[in-house]
Amino acid sequence: MAILKFAGVKKGFGDTEILKDISFEIEEGKFYTILGPSGSGKTTILRLIAGFDQPDGGAIYFDGKQINDLPANKRQVNTVFQDYALFPNLNVFENVAFGLRLQRMKKRAIQLRAQEALALVHLGGYAHRELDELSGGQQQRVAIARAIANRPKVLLLDEALSALDHKLRKEMQTELRQLQRQLGITFIFVTHDQEEALAMSDQIMIINEGYIEQSGTPVDIYDEPLNHFVADFIGESNIIPATMVKDFVVEINGKQFTCVDAGITPGEAVEVVLRPEDLDITTVESGKLAATVDSQLFRGVDYQIMVHDRDGHEWKINSIHKTTVGKEIGITFDPEDIHVMRKGESQAAFNARLASYQEVDHDQA
Amino acid sequence: MKKFFSLGRLFLALVFFLMYLPIFYLIYYSFSSGSRMDGFKHFSLVHYQTLFADTRMISIVLNTLIIALLAALISTIIGTSGALAINRAKRSRRQLLVLNNILMVSPDVIIGASFLIFFTFLGVQLGFWSVLLSHIAFCIPIVVLMVLPQVRTMPRSLTDAAYDLGASRWQAFSQVTIPAIAPGIRAGFFMALTYSLDDFAVTFFVTGNGFSTLAVEIYSRARQGIDLEINALSTVMFLVSLVLVFIYSRFSVKGKGAAVK
Numbered sequence: 001m002a003i004l005k006f007a008g009v010k011k012g013f014g015d016t017e018i019l020k021d022i023s024f025e026i027e028e029g030k031f032y033t034i035l036g037p038s039g040s041g042k043t044t045i046l047r048l049i050a051g052f053d054q055p056d057g058g059a060i061y062f063d064g065k066q067i068n069d070l071p072a073n074k075r076q077v078n079t080v081f082q083d084y085a086l087f088p089n090l091n092v093f094e095n096v097a098f099g100l101r102l103q104r105m106k107k108r109a110i111q112l113r114a115q116e117a118l119a120l121v122h123l124g125g126y127a128h129r130e131l132d133e134l135s136g137g138q139q140q141r142v143a144i145a146r147a148i149a150n151r152p153k154v155l156l157l158d159e160a161l162s163a164l165d166h167k168l169r170k171e172m173q174t175e176l177r178q179l180q181r182q183l184g185i186t187f188i189f190v191t192h193d194q195e196e197a198l199a200m201s202d203q204i205m206i207i208n209e210g211y212i213e214q215s216g217t218p219v220d221i222y223d224e225p226l227n228h229f230v231a232d233f234i235g236e237s238n239i240i241p242a243t244m245v246k247d248f249v250v251e252i253n254g255k256q257f258t259c260v261d262a263g264i265t266p267g268e269a270v271e272v273v274l275r276p277e278d279l280d281i282t283t284v285e286s287g288k289l290a291a292t293v294d295s296q297l298f299r300g301v302d303y304q305i306m307v308h309d310r311d312g313h314e315w316k317i318n319s320i321h322k323t324t325v326g327k328e329i330g331i332t333f334d335p336e337d338i339h340v341m342r343k344g345e346s347q348a349a350f351n352a353r354l355a356s357y358q359e360v361d362h363d364q365a
Numbered sequence: 366m367k368k369f370f371s372l373g374r375l376f377l378a379l380v381f382f383l384m385y386l387p388i389f390y391l392i393y394y395s396f397s398s399g400s401r402m403d404g405f406k407h408f409s410l411v412h413y414q415t416l417f418a419d420t421r422m423i424s425i426v427l428n429t430l431i432i433a434l435l436a437a438l439i440s441t442i443i444g445t446s447g448a449l450a451i452n453r454a455k456r457s458r459r460q461l462l463v464l465n466n467i468l469m470v471s472p473d474v475i476i477g478a479s480f481l482i483f484f485t486f487l488g489v490q491l492g493f494w495s496v497l498l499s500h501i502a503f504c505i506p507i508v509v510l511m512v513l514p515q516v517r518t519m520p521r522s523l524t525d526a527a528y529d530l531g532a533s534r535w536q537a538f539s540q541v542t543i544p545a546i547a548p549g550i551r552a553g554f555f556m557a558l559t560y561s562l563d564d565f566a567v568t569f570f571v572t573g574n575g576f577s578t579l580a581v582e583i584y585s586r587a588r589q590g591i592d593l594e595i596n597a598l599s600t601v602m603f604l605v606s607l608v609l610v611f612i613y614s615r616f617s618v619k620g621k622g623a624a625v626k
Contacts, residue, residue, distance in 0.1 A: 050525075
């Protein structure tokens with residue numbers, strides 16, 4: 001059941017329209033990520049859910065009830081802020097207990113709940129510390145504890161990890177994921193970091209310029225980006241203009257390749273995405289394309305290799321094997337590595353097309 | 366190891382010596398048994414005795430303190446609301462600040478004279494109320510100036526977080542906003558207190574009807590030749606302000622410690 005629903009939501013500030021037409025449904029108990037570049041409107045969505053701002057158009061439903069004008073203090077939603085927004089005059093325990101005190105709970109119950117929330121973020125022994133005795137990571141945890149102490153149905157996290165260093169961020173990603181499973185409540189996480197989004201989420205929503213570009217599981221979005229923006233924003237990619245010849249055949253730079261996409265009008269101009277890690281380096285003879293290595297960059301886990309083929313097109317290849325600059329190589333890839341994108345195809349149309357030919361596949365088998 | 370007698374230290378010592386010299390000179394003679402400051406006779410507390418027996422002086426000291434406390438309290442309330450309002454006014458913020466600062470920099474004499482004209486025009490009797498009202502008026506801009514930076518640096522997410530956790534507007538204001546800007550409010554209150562305590566020019570214009578404050582009283586007595594009772598009073602005041610400064614610094618250090626993220 002959808003716990004939260006946006007229906008055609010619009011929001012602007014002054015003359016600028018931030019959200020143009022946002023519709024989505026959020027299910028209970030999942031980890032959602034709203035991903036987008038800065039200024040795309042992702043934080044605005046969060047503020048609308050929290051109730052800090054009201055939409056200009058459309059409707060927001062929570063548990064089936066319209067909540068457009070319900071004030072923030074009446075919503076069963078809590079937020080972890082980007083700057084933590086901890087109350088500087090209160091210590092750790094009092095920060096966590098702030099929301100509980102407002103509910104006029106019994107002293108004993110407050111004590112228990114706050115301790116429980118602190119234990120969940122591994123700060124059990126820190127209740128009576130002052131905030132300035134904590135590190136950035138610990139303050140982050142206090143902010144999370146404060147938000148979950150109220151037992152919200154939906155927890156909102158606004159770029160919650162962006163102030164932490166790389167290693168701590170990785171740890172917190174795992175912990176947040178665990179925490180979400182433990183609590184079983186919906187998390188909505190806002191970030192501009194695609195790696196973070198892929199690692200943590202059940203569902204990702206990609207926002208750009210006030211529209212949802214694509215939503216789906218991390219694997220769907222990575223393997224089947226809907227358009228140029230998504231392909232470029234998520235992961236690294238080679239995006240090449242191409243022409244569809246017929247079902248399962250695409251022509252790239254004048255050469256025809258087998259692919260796994262169908263249902264596209266023959267002769268239609270499309271774009272293909274080839275992920276750099278799907279491209280393999282081989283000998284010139286056994287390669288599908290022949291190319292010359294231009295540069296090689298060691299990145300720890302792999303090498304990023306830039307090559308240009310005989311027609312002068314550039315390719316980006318990620319490989320764990322090293323090569324030599326200036327060397328002639330062959331590039332090879334499998335039909336499934338090619339992902340064809342139609343221009344301006346909507347998510348619904350894409351899913352319908354996918355369903356149509358995957359059924360055909362099924363019948364043949 | 367740093368050199369003890371560096372040029373910088375020497376200069377600093379000289380500056381402090383020159384600044385405190387007149388005060389210590391005053392204090393020194395307050396213990397003299399003579400009646401003039403042209404030679405220390407011998408140690409005595411006679412001037413303190415006359416001071417504490419001088420009921421007129423004691424009542425003036427009390428008046429001054431009451432005026433200062435009331436003016437500081439009321440102007441802190443008004444000034445803090447003003448700072449919050451100015452911060453919220455997006456478009457007219459600059460203009461409002463300019464209006465505020467004009468009051469800060471304009472000479473006391475002008476403010477005092479204009480209050481005198483204003484009060485006589487309205488037919489307000491000069492005395493306690495006219496002094497209190499004018500003190501409140503000239504303290505407000507000071508409070509605004511002290512509180513505003515604190516309001517500005519307070520992240521908006523702090524009040525959002527309060528609403529998010531279920532606070533009503535009043536709860537968010539009283540439990541989050543006020544504590545967050547408390548260091549500014551405290552500084553504003555103490556500044557207003559000291560401004561009101563020392564004010565001479567404005568008070569001189571608007572006082573009357575037998576009502577007087579310390580600054581005005583000392584001025585009028587000094588014109589008839591310095592009396593060592595004034596020295597005794599100054600010594601007492603100096604000690605009181607020393608204690609006040611000490612309390613204030615304890616307070617603000619604590620406030621700052623808590624405000625650090």
